[in-house]
Amino acid sequence: xxxxxxxxxxxxxxxxxxxxxxxxxxxxxxxxxxxxxxxxxxxxxxxxxxxxxxxxxxxxxxxxxxxxxxxxxxxxxxxxxxxxxxxxxxxxxxxxxxxxxxxxxxxxxxxx
Amino acid sequence: xxxxxxxxxxxxxxxxxxxxxxxxxxxxxxxxxxxxxxxxxxxxxxxxxxxxxxxxxxxxxxxxxxxxxxxxxxxxxxxxxxxxxxxxxxxxxxxxxxxxxxxxxxxxxxxxx
Numbered sequence: 001x002x003x004x005x006x007x008x009x010x011x012x013x014x015x016x017x018x019x020x021x022x023x024x025x026x027x028x029x030x031x032x033x034x035x036x037x038x039x040x041x042x043x044x045x046x047x048x049x050x051x052x053x054x055x056x057x058x059x060x061x062x063x064x065x066x067x068x069x070x071x072x073x074x075x076x077x078x079x080x081x082x083x084x085x086x087x088x089x090x091x092x093x094x095x096x097x098x099x100x101x102x103x104x105x106x107x108x109x110x111x112x
Numbered sequence: 113x114x115x116x117x118x119x120x121x122x123x124x125x126x127x128x129x130x131x132x133x134x135x136x137x138x139x140x141x142x143x144x145x146x147x148x149x150x151x152x153x154x155x156x157x158x159x160x161x162x163x164x165x166x167x168x169x170x171x172x173x174x175x176x177x178x179x180x181x182x183x184x185x186x187x188x189x190x191x192x193x194x195x196x197x198x199x200x201x202x203x204x205x206x207x208x209x210x211x212x213x214x215x216x217x218x219x220x221x222x223x224x225x
Contacts, residue, residue, distance in 0.1 A: 032212045034212065034214075042218075043202065043217065043218055044155065044216050045216070046213055046215075049213065089154060089155060098168055099145075099157045099168040099169075099170055100145070100157060100212075102147075102154050102155040102156075102157070104153075104154040105154045
């Protein structure tokens with residue numbers, strides 16, 4: 001069935017360094033790939049998303065890349081700050097009518 | 113604040129009981145999604161409704177059911193509760209068709225004792 005894998009499950013970086021989280025998906029019909037950030041005890045919040053007709057998207061310190069051929073997509077956070085510490089979830093969906101399949105999450109810790 | 117509301121915030125109940133979780137989507141949003149998040153686990157998609165009709169189904173147990181009412185609020189019913197049903201249950205809503213972004217509510221924390 002549909003599946004989204006995410007690596008690593010935990011990631012620690014020094015403040016100011018970059019962090020990269022990678023995801024793979026199984027359903028080649030997927031064409032929407034959001035990333036959510038969930039701080040401890042809070043709701044998931046969308047931080048960036050990308051659609052299949054785009055290879056890369058950037059928003060300030062956050063960027064997402066997509067390789068449809070390989071069915072990979074990645075989140076890049078540059079100049080990390082302690083407030084970036086959270087669990088990050090990647091996800092994939094086929095259409096706005098379809099369910100969104102989430103990856104298992106990556107716990108990011110940014111060490112001051 | 114995403115504009116999605118969920119009640120109650122916390123719920124403690126015993127095994128075998130039945131509970132109802134309520135979700136009010138953002139004004140104008142037609143889609144409602146339910147997710148289960150167990151301790152240290154990811155987000156498990158349960159079910160999606162669009163304008164009152166079931167649209168997609170995930171790994172939702174037969175003991176669980178949901179519906180979306182004409183005013184677009186949704187309820188998730190959990191019956192014959194087991195200890196393993198203890199989790200955070202999120203509702204999310206999204207706008208009209210061709211829009212993917214989901215806005216999550218604050219969640220209902222269910223504890224089954």
